Amino acid sequence: MYCPGPIPGLFYQPLMDTLSMKKCLIGLMLVASPLMTWGASQELRFGVDPTYPPFESKRPDGSLTGFDIELGESLCTELKRHCVWVENAFDGMVSALKGKKFDGILSALSITEERKAEIAFSNTLYDTPARLVAPEGSPLQPTAESLRGKRIGVQQGSVFETYAKRMWGLKGVEVVPYQSSDLTYSDLINGRLDAAFDDAIAISEGLLKKPIGKGFGYAGDVVKSPEIFGPGTGIGLRKNDTALAGEINQALERIHQNGTYERIAKKYFDFDISPK
Amino acid sequence: MIEILKEFGLNFLWSDGYHWSGLSVTLWLLVTSAVIGLSAAIPLALIRTYGSQWLALPIRLYTLVFRGTPLFVQLLIIYSGLASLSLIRESSSLWWFFRDGMHCVILALALNTCAYTIEILAGVLRTTPRGEIEAALALGMTRSQLFIHVLIPGMLRRALPAYSNEVIFVLHATAIAFTATVPDILKIAADVNAATFKTFQAYGIAALLYMLLACALVGVFRFAERRLLAYQRLS
Amino acid sequence: MFLEGYGHLIFQGAWLTVQVATWAACVAIALGLLGALAKLSPLAPLRLVATVYTTLVRSVPDLVLMLLIYYSAQIGLNQVAEAFGQESFPLNPYGTAIGTLGFIYGAYCAETFRGAFQAIPFGQLEAARAYGMSHWQVLRRIRFPQMMRFALPGIGNIWQVLLKSAGLISLLGLNDMVQVAKQAGNATSRQMFFYLVIAAIFFTFAIFSSLALKHLERRYSVEPQRRAS
Numbered sequence: 051m052y053c054p055g056p057i058p059g060l061f062y063q064p065l066m067d068t069l070s071m072k073k074c075l076i077g078l079m080l081v082a083s084p085l086m087t088w089g090a091s092q093e094l095r096f097g098v099d100p101t102y103p104p105f106e107s108k109r110p111d112g113s114l115t116g117f118d119i120e121l122g123e124s125l126c127t128e129l130k131r132h133c134v135w136v137e138n139a140f141d142g143m144v145s146a147l148k149g150k151k152f153d154g155i156l157s158a159l160s161i162t163e164e165r166k167a168e169i170a171f172s173n174t175l176y177d178t179p180a181r182l183v184a185p186e187g188s189p190l191q192p193t194a195e196s197l198r199g200k201r202i203g204v205q206q207g208s209v210f211e212t213y214a215k216r217m218w219g220l221k222g223v224e225v226v227p228y229q230s231s232d233l234t235y236s237d238l239i240n241g242r243l244d245a246a247f248d249d250a251i252a253i254s255e256g257l258l259k260k261p262i263g264k265g266f267g268y269a270g271d272v273v274k275s276p277e278i279f280g281p282g283t284g285i286g287l288r289k290n291d292t293a294l295a296g297e298i299n300q301a302l303e304r305i306h307q308n309g310t311y312e313r314i315a316k317k318y319f320d321f322d323i324s325p326k
Numbered sequence: 327m328i329e330i331l332k333e334f335g336l337n338f339l340w341s342d343g344y345h346w347s348g349l350s351v352t353l354w355l356l357v358t359s360a361v362i363g364l365s366a367a368i369p370l371a372l373i374r375t376y377g378s379q380w381l382a383l384p385i386r387l388y389t390l391v392f393r394g395t396p397l398f399v400q401l402l403i404i405y406s407g408l409a410s411l412s413l414i415r416e417s418s419s420l421w422w423f424f425r426d427g428m429h430c431v432i433l434a435l436a437l438n439t440c441a442y443t444i445e446i447l448a449g450v451l452r453t454t455p456r457g458e459i460e461a462a463l464a465l466g467m468t469r470s471q472l473f474i475h476v477l478i479p480g481m482l483r484r485a486l487p488a489y490s491n492e493v494i495f496v497l498h499a500t501a502i503a504f505t506a507t508v509p510d511i512l513k514i515a516a517d518v519n520a521a522t523f524k525t526f527q528a529y530g531i532a533a534l535l536y537m538l539l540a541c542a543l544v545g546v547f548r549f550a551e552r553r554l555l556a557y558q559r560l561s
Numbered sequence: 562m563f564l565e566g567y568g569h570l571i572f573q574g575a576w577l578t579v580q581v582a583t584w585a586a587c588v589a590i591a592l593g594l595l596g597a598l599a600k601l602s603p604l605a606p607l608r609l610v611a612t613v614y615t616t617l618v619r620s621v622p623d624l625v626l627m628l629l630i631y632y633s634a635q636i637g638l639n640q641v642a643e644a645f646g647q648e649s650f651p652l653n654p655y656g657t658a659i660g661t662l663g664f665i666y667g668a669y670c671a672e673t674f675r676g677a678f679q680a681i682p683f684g685q686l687e688a689a690r691a692y693g694m695s696h697w698q699v700l701r702r703i704r705f706p707q708m709m710r711f712a713l714p715g716i717g718n719i720w721q722v723l724l725k726s727a728g729l730i731s732l733l734g735l736n737d738m739v740q741v742a743k744q745a746g747n748a749t750s751r752q753m754f755f756y757l758v759i760a761a762i763f764f765t766f767a768i769f770s771s772l773a774l775k776h777l778e779r780r781y782s783v784e785p786q787r788r789a790s
Contacts, residue, residue: 095651101744108744110566110567110570110745110748111569111570112570112573112736136654137734137736138734139733139734141516141519141520142519142525142632142734144523145519145523145525145632145636146632146635148523148636149632149635149636149639150635150639150649150651151635151651151652151654152651168523206516206517206520207520211520224345226507227507227517227520228507229505232744232747233743233747235747236406236410236747236750236752237409237507239750240409240410240415241409241415241421241425242409242425242427262750391764393767394763394764394767394768394771395725395760395763395764395767396725396726396728396729396763397725398725398728398729398739399728399739399756399759399760399763400760402739402742402743402756403753403756403757403760406743406746406752406756407746407752407753407756407757408753410746410750410751410752410753411753494620497622498621498622498623498624499622500622501622501624501625502624502729505732512622512624512625512628515625515628525629525632525633525636526629526632526633526636529625529628529629529632529633530629532625532629533621533625533626533629536620536621536622536625537617537620537621540620540621541620
């Protein structure tokens with residue numbers, strides 16, 4: 051990096067250049083502060099997309115909060131390891147896991163056959179229903195006939211996108227994928243979408259319970275589809291990480307037995323979301 | 327790789343079942359915003375160079391702001407920011423325009439490329455050879471004839487190399503469109519990535535398509551330069 | 562509450578953007594120098610590699626390249642590590658973003674540096690060789706300082722473009738000020754306000770950069786002289 055030396059043109063210019071180059075480099079290094087941490091073996095790294103309250107979201111001060119976060123921290127306490135949360139976009143989670151950016155996905159990731167072909171899962175964490183949300187009083191129902199010609203927003207890479215594209219997309223319904231749920235809700239609020247299809251609790255926390263969500267409500271009933279939605283969400287793991295999978299499943303058992311799971315769940319949900 | 331091409335090839339190029347997507351959308355964005363940007367830039371560049379101070383100053387401010395802020399932020403403001411204002415949402419004609427992601431993207435691209443093009447054209451206008459102007463005036467041309475027959479064609483010709491660069495940048499800029507839910511090449515690549523988890527193949531195909539487009543554009547401009555700037559090679 | 566409580570996060574994000582852009586510029590300049598020297602070298606394979614590098618990178622949009630490299634870098638590293646039988650390590654996301662941006666803009670820098678190298682009057686190089694300086698001495702004492710003066714406007718331009726492209730790293734999932742503005746806007750439903758704030762911050766960066774570059778150009782820059790041939 052060429053930093054202008056103090057007296058250009060004199061014969062010791064090259065020496066001065068090197069010195070001022072060094073100064074600039076040192077200055078830059080002091081100024082920059084990216085963390086270059088290699089993963090320590092006592093760490094357990096979870097990938098998360100914190101745009102999905104109440105499961106994972108960010109407080110204004112930047113810290114993470116949510117049901118998945120607390121579940122993950124309690125698992126780490128059981129395993130006596132330090133939890134590190136790595137933020138990643140939801141549609142790139144599986145690739146990032148396979149690329150070893152983190153060791154597990156704890157981000158409301160549903161267990162599906164397509165995903166099981168690429169990665170392994172822990173035991174089921176919880177199971178929450180899927181619903182459609184639309185402006186209050188809208189006659190829309192979660193069926194292809196009712197939604198024909200309408201724009202439905204979904205999160206890219208989620209099971210809701212798969213369901214919408216498979217069941218409605220081929221029948222004249224316009225399915226619009228978004229990078230994250232909050233972008234879906236903001237386009238629903240400003241009227242670019244006629245409805246959004248997402249997890250019922252996420253809709254409730256991310257939209258309906260907020261002041262901007264006034265005038266919106268669930269449209270139609272809960273949508274059931276065990277083949278597409280799977281038995282619920284789980285922790286995504288690499289296929290050859292069988293030791294880690296065993297440890298996590300044992301820790302999961304323990305927090306169910308010693309009541310930690312119930313305690314955390316009661317903070318967020320007033321009904322039973324544990325897997326059947 | 328072949329399976330991806332077979333399953334999604336049509337999506338990448340033409341349409342994904344019931345509306346345009348992929349290459350056709352990218353080409354449409356490129357052509358529309360470049361044409362709108364250029365058509366608006368020609369009169370504005372003339373005003374900026376030859377107009378009075380009071381007319382030139384707003385144009386200079388416009389180019390300063392639109393060249394100094396990232397296109398991505400400009401698109402965010404036009405697509406998400408304006409839609410959050412109740413003023414826009416309640417007016418039926420404005421909302422009809424801003425509701426569609428495609429309109430927002432074309433507007434953002436056109437405003438951005440117009441700013442850069444104005445600067446390119448103004449720079450070229452300033453270096454018009456004095457001999458041409460003197461010859462035109464000696465032949466008795468009026469001011470408007472001078473503009474129509476000498477200045478504007480000369481400006482467009484001499485700006486061709488720099489403008490071809492700018493059009494390539496507009497092509498690069500259309501990649502942003504997918505954040506406004508417009509189904510261009512990159513959006514299809516993201517869909518493929520989400521469906522098959524094969525990141526490198528999905529984005530690799532997109533990169534190849536953009537490369538082909540860039541090559542085609544460079545070829546078109548080289549052809550235009552050979553014909554329109556032939557006089558430079560002879561001297 | 563300053564900026565509705567998000568002021569602190571936005572400034573942190575702005576600081577991150579500046580850091581990423583600065584480090585990426587260093588990487589780009591280093592790669593650009595190597596690329597320019599490779600393109601001007603007498604060895605044909607080196608010239609081929611450099612030409613492929615610059616042509617490929619400049620014909621693909623930077624966003625597409627960023628997504629491609631950012632997500633594939635880790636996979637590539639893992640495969641290389643496995644091939645050597647070593648344990649792979651997770652790449653720091655900010656480091657990867659810096660490397661990606663640096664790689665992309667290194668190609669543009671290589672073209673600028675190549676033009677600047679070629680603008681040095683040939684007589685100086687002949688005189689230096691006549692004095693018996695070795696190739697590396699000529700490079701260090703004669704070519705490099707003069708080339709930097711010719712290249713200054715071009716590099717300044719690339720720096721401005723790089724600073725604006727650094728706004729795209731929010732699409733890679735990094736927490737820069739664009740991402741903070743999106744989250745803040747959605748949380749408070751005052752999107753327009755926050756987007757205008759970050760537009761103003763980017764604009765301020767651009768103004769400062771262009772003032773600094775004008776100052777540097779006035780002190781050090783020279784118009785590339787047309788070769789006599």
